[in-house]
Amino acid sequence: MATSHFSTQPYPLRVPNLIGGKFVESKSLTFIDVINPATQEVVSQVPLTTNEEFKAAVAAAKKAYPSWRNTPITKRQRVMLKFQELIRRDMDKLALNVTTEQGKTLKDAQGDVFRGLEVVEHACGMATLQMGEYVSNVSNGIDTFSIREPLGVCAGICPFNFPAMIPLWMFPVAVTCGNTFILKPSEKDPGASMLLAQLAMEAGLPEGVLNIVHGAHDTVDAICDHDDIKAISFVGSNVAGMHIYARATAKGKRVQSNMGAKNHAVVMPDASVDATINALIAAGFGAAGQRCMALSTVVFVGGSKPWESILVERAKALKVNAGTEPDTDLGPVISIQVPGYESGNFIGPTILADVSSDMECYKEEIFGPVLLLMEADSLEEAINIVNGNKYGNGATIFTRSGVAARKFQTEIEAGQVGINVPIPVPLPFFSFTGNKASFAGDLNFYGKAGVNFYTQIKTVTQNWKDSDSEDKINMAMPTS
Ligand code: NAD
Numbered sequence: 001m002a003t004s005h006f007s008t009q010p011y012p013l014r015v016p017n018l019i020g021g022k023f024v025e026s027k028s029l030t031f032i033d034v035i036n037p038a039t040q041e042v043v044s045q046v047p048l049t050t051n052e053e054f055k056a057a058v059a060a061a062k063k064a065y066p067s068w069r070n071t072p073i074t075k076r077q078r079v080m081l082k083f084q085e086l087i088r089r090d091m092d093k094l095a096l097n098v099t100t101e102q103g104k105t106l107k108d109a110q111g112d113v114f115r116g117l118e119v120v121e122h123a124c125g126m127a128t129l130q131m132g133e134y135v136s137n138v139s140n141g142i143d144t145f146s147i148r149e150p151l152g153v154c155a156g157i158c159p160f161n162f163p164a165m166i167p168l169w170m171f172p173v174a175v176t177c178g179n180t181f182i183l184k185p186s187e188k189d190p191g192a193s194m195l196l197a198q199l200a201m202e203a204g205l206p207e208g209v210l211n212i213v214h215g216a217h218d219t220v221d222a223i224c225d226h227d228d229i230k231a232i233s234f235v236g237s238n239v240a241g242m243h244i245y246a247r248a249t250a251k252g253k254r255v256q257s258n259m260g261a262k263n264h265a266v267v268m269p270d271a272s273v274d275a276t277i278n279a280l281i282a283a284g285f286g287a288a289g290q291r292c293m294a295l296s297t298v299v300f301v302g303g304s305k306p307w308e309s310i311l312v313e314r315a316k317a318l319k320v321n322a323g324t325e326p327d328t329d330l331g332p333v334i335s336i337q338v339p340g341y342e343s344g345n346f347i348g349p350t351i352l353a354d355v356s357s358d359m360e361c362y363k364e365e366i367f368g369p370v371l372l373l374m375e376a377d378s379l380e381e382a383i384n385i386v387n388g389n390k391y392g393n394g395a396t397i398f399t400r401s402g403v404a405a406r407k408f409q410t411e412i413e414a415g416q417v418g419i420n421v422p423i424p425v426p427l428p429f430f431s432f433t434g435n436k437a438s439f440a441g442d443l444n445f446y447g448k449a450g451v452n453f454y455t456q457i458k459t460v461t462q463n464w465k466d467s468d469s470e471d472k473i474n475m476a477m478p479t480s
Pocket residue numbers: 157158159160161162184185186187215216217218220221235236237238239240241243258259260261291292365367393432434438
């Protein structure tokens with residue numbers, strides 16, 4: 001099922017770069033196949049962009065910057081207002097593209113687009129988050145105020161698992177703040193980024209404000225090294241994220257790096273059995289476990305035996321099939337080969353019981369439909385297990401006790417906490433606040449922190465005294 005966004009291209013479709021407002025086919029000699037993980041069909045091919053093309057994209061972004069940063073914020077917001085309307089118009093097309101290239105079910109793909117759309121909606125009113133501060137008369141006749149200004153050319157490097165939502169975490173916030181942008185989509189599923197870029201331009205984003213370069217490690221390194229790129233947003237694995245963080249910060253760039261996870265649910269014996277098991281199944285196996293906030297470990301306080309058989313029974317009832325089939329619960333994973341089923345990366349829900357913290361399956365992120373079951377004698381012990389894990393993306397507790405919930409919320413080290421909520425991903429007026437090994441940097445994605453990431457503060461001190469009495473040179477440090 002080929003995507004239809006560049007229908008003049010020969011099949012297999014070569015995905016163009018977007019440079020200075022034009023979709024241009026790369027002159028690269030190397031292309032990577034984009035594979036439909038449900039069928040192994042080649043959907044399209046992405047180029048390993050040449051260095052000249054990459055430099056041309058940065059030059060286009062740099063050229064577009066002065067006029068875009070001086071475009072009134074109200075006008076920039078209005079582009080977002082139109083953009084969100086166009087995303088809604090093309091929701092089905094976007095979702096189908098996500099399912100085709102990434103594999104998740106169509107309903108889940110709609111959620112992928114929708115959670116990104118919410119960031120665009122938030123960007124429509126982002127001016128208030130860019131307001132500065134003012135203190136009048138800090139000294140006689142002197143006022144000081146601060147203003148938030150854009151940084152210049154920023155860049156975003158995306159993972160495969162949310163092909164629509166994660167690009168939308170990045171460029172709408174960056175450009176509404178007045179920056180111009182270079183986006184590098186995942187080489188595994190670039191289609192949604194291309195569709196979104198077309199819509200952004202249809203919404204009135206001027207040429208050069210958003211540019212797209214495809215590629216893999218070399219393109220990422222070029223982004224880290226280029227002196228005209230001021231900030232990098234990264235979402236993906238720890239290997240890539242820490243490499244990018246180290247390389248780009250050494251070059252003086254701002255970096256926000258959202259990385260891997262091992263998200264825990266602590267289940268207290270007083271939790272509602274039915275609702276909790278349904279939540280564990282949905283959060284563990286939804287999107288085939290390929291969400292950074294997917295649940296990967298359940299710690300049963302007081303023993304797992306009463307829960308295990310029901311959990312296994314409900315997991316067995318889930319339907320594994322292509323994401324385009326209407327009754328599918330989980331689609332294929334992005335890559336794996338199961339002997340005998342070579343033409344689909346399908347893997348069924350998997351539950352591993354009696355897991356302990358020293359096991360490899362516990363220490364590493366699996367990023368598939370695998371749920372680990374552990375046991376603890378007390379809430380205290382369960383909290384210690386969770387806090388002993390290196391990751392700190394999300395953790396959740398299922399209980400009817402406010403006291404237990406409050407203790408958990410206070411003592412748990414994960415950055416996103418759920419209380420009877422299995423996947424506590426904050427909406428765009430908050431920020432995505434993973435911590436420990438799940439995040440590097442100090443300004444999180446979207447919300448207030450996202451605006452702070454894409455802007456810098458300038459502080460102005462002005463003297464408008466109505467006299468020229470100070471005609472003496474004063475060599476001392478000025479004091480008020
Ligand atoms: P990935 O790290 O393999 O790829 C992400 C991006 O980095 C891609 O654009 C890729 O081209 C580039 N890249 C990969 N390896 C690189 C290297 N060695 N040097 C330079 N660039 C490199 O990640 P993925 O497999 O696409 O995505 C899954 C991972 O992303 C999981 O670990 C998941 O937890 C994480 N993730 C985290 C969040 C979050 O918000 N914390 C959200 C989504 C996904």
